[in-house]
Amino acid sequence: MDHERLKKIRDSLKAFSRERSLLNMTRDELAHIPKGVLICCTPNEIAHVRNKLTTGTFEGGR
Numbered sequence: 472m473d474h475e476r477l478k479k480i481r482d483s484l485k486a487f488s489r490e491r492s493l494l495n496m497t498r499d500e501l502a503h504i505p506k507g508v509l510i511c512c513t514p515n516e517i518a519h520v521r522n523k524l525t526t527g528t529f530e531g532g533r
Contacts (some may be wrong), residue, residue, distance in 0.1 A: 498523050 501520050 496523075 501523055
């Protein structure tokens with residue numbers, strides 16, 4: 472495999488692990504993320520975070 476292909480695979484794995492950890496965070500954890508940090512997120516992540524913060528629903532059952 473060439474270097475460029477390996478880099479793409481590694482980047483997609485990083486993005487996947489970042490998305491998984493964001494999706495598993497509680498509402499309180501999400502509320503403490505500084506605003507500028509979410510700039511690099513995907514639209515799916517941002518929608519999930521916004522929904523969790525506005526509705527107050529998360530895996531903790533609140």
